[in-house]
Amino acid sequence: MLKQAQRAYNFNAGPSALPFAVLEKAQQxxxxxxxxxxxxxxxxxxSATYEQVHNEAIASLKELMNIPEDYHVLFLQGGASTxxxxxxxxxxxxxxxxxxxxxxxxxxxxHKEAKMLGETYVVASTKETNYNRxxxxxxxKYEDNTAYVHLTSNNTIFxxxxxxxxxxxxxxxxxxxxxxxxxxxxxxxxxxxxxxxxQKNLGPSGVTVVILRPDMLERANANVPTMFxxxxxxxxxxxxxxxxxxxxxxxxxVLEWAKEQGGLEALAKMNKEKAALIYDVIDQSEGFxxxxxxxxxxxxxxxxxxxxxxxxxxxxxxxxxxxxxxGLNGHRxxxxxxxxxxxxxxxxxxxxxxEFMKDFMKKNG
Ligand SMILES: *Cc1c(COP(=O)(O)O)cnc(C)c1O
Numbered sequence: 367m368l369k370q371a372q373r374a375y376n377f378n379a380g381p382s383a384l385p386f387a388v389l390e391k392a393q394q395x396x397x398x399x400x401x402x403x404x405x406x407x408x409x410x411x412x413s414a415t416y417e418q419v420h421n422e423a424i425a426s427l428k429e430l431m432n433i434p435e436d437y438h439v440l441f442l443q444g445g446a447s448t449x450x451x452x453x454x455x456x457x458x459x460x461x462x463x464x465x466x467x468x469x470x471x472x473x474x475x476x477h478k479e480a481k482m483l484g485e486t487y488v489v490a491s492t493k494e495t496n497y498n499r500x501x502x503x504x505x506x507k508y509e510d511n512t513a514y515v516h517l518t519s520n521n522t523i524f525x526x527x528x529x530x531x532x533x534x535x536x537x538x539x540x541x542x543x544x545x546x547x548x549x550x551x552x553x554x555x556x557x558x559x560x561x562x563x564x565q566k567n568l569g570p571s572g573v574t575v576v577i578l579r580p581d582m583l584e585r586a587n588a589n590v591p592t593m594f595x596x597x598x599x600x601x602x603x604x605x606x607x608x609x610x611x612x613x614x615x616x617x618x619x620v621l622e623w624a625k626e627q628g629g630l631e632a633l634a635k636m637n638k639e640k641a642a643l644i645y646d647v648i649d650q651s652e653g654f655x656x657x658x659x660x661x662x663x664x665x666x667x668x669x670x671x672x673x674x675x676x677x678x679x680x681x682x683x684x685x686x687x688x689x690x691x692x693g694l695n696g697h698r699x700x701x702x703x704x705x706x707x708x709x710x711x712x713x714x715x716x717x718x719x720x721e722f723m724k725d726f727m728k729k730n731g
């Protein structure tokens with residue numbers, strides 16, 4: 367069987383690396399889950415065995431993120447992209463406006479959906495400098511009659527991340543945390559809603575996590591089709607229809623793994639150490655590597671950088687591929703290079719990449 371050391375150096379942006387221990391556990395349990403003679407995929411979603419997996423995943427997420435007791439945790443389908451539409455469908459009431467903080471492509475996509483459904487405005491934007499930073503808190507301007515404020519906590523494509531969240535007072539704050547959920551502790555009580563597609567830090571694609579403050583249900587629009595209403599899923603514990611059972615099972619294993627690592631404080635410490643390995647090479651390269659993000663906005667999850675010319679970038683990426691690194695190409699809309707170093711990317715992979723970068727600079731500098 368494949369050993370950890372034989373695994374790829376996977377820096378994919380998403381779907382991305384999963385913890386090796388999680389994959390091994392899933393493999394062991396695949397054809398005979400808890401003595402049932404069936405895989406989790408073959409269980410009824412109404413069975414007690416499955417329901418335990420489902421409820422344990424909710425409990426583990428609440429424990430790890432220190433989610434207030436009365437908040438709802440939902441497991442939906444359609445990815446974060448579907449949430450871009452269901453948020454305004456439910457929470458953008460007539461006569462109100464939704465405020466969007468623009469920090470990258472995913473904020474733009476979220477904003478675009480809301481514009482189709484109601485009135486919106488831009489709270490702040492860093493588009494002018496190609497989204498290379500998070501706006502300062504005093505740049506955020508809220509208008510009267512705001513239904514909610516939306517932000518993207520980590521900008522997967524541009525490599526920037528919020529480290530201090532705005533205090534929006536009575537305005538409900540909604541965050542797309544698809545690419546940094548579970549990477550460091552946050553104060554969930556500041557948010558009216560948090561959502562995340564699982565395929566970056568939580569598990570495989572197919573399940574979308576929603577964390578919802580209960581009073582949001584009272585604000586929700588009445589005329590929304592059943593499957594797109596949050597209260598449908600709240601009332602039915604995300605079992606109104608068939609949930610993505612295997613994805614939720616994998617999520618539960620990832621959450622167990624996160625607890626074994628020491629929880630979010632411990633993961634945050636490791637993530638900082640991993641990111642420092644690569645940012646240090648960039649900073650000490652005297653311009654050979656150029657980070658896209660301003661230093662105080664730098665993401666600990668997605669490290670974006672360029673080299674002096676596109677030709678040199680091509681050479682870097684080709685040699686990196688040859689050396690066994692996967693997923694280092696920048697997003698097609700930005701170019702350059704990107705190393706995504708989510709929770710499950712081992713320190714060792716980051717170490718090897720930093721050595722490779724130093725070596726490449728020596729030969730080509
Ligand atoms: C990947 C990503 C998305 C898109 O998620 P899907 O689950 O593919 O819809 C949205 N927002 C952010 C911040 C992302 O990183």
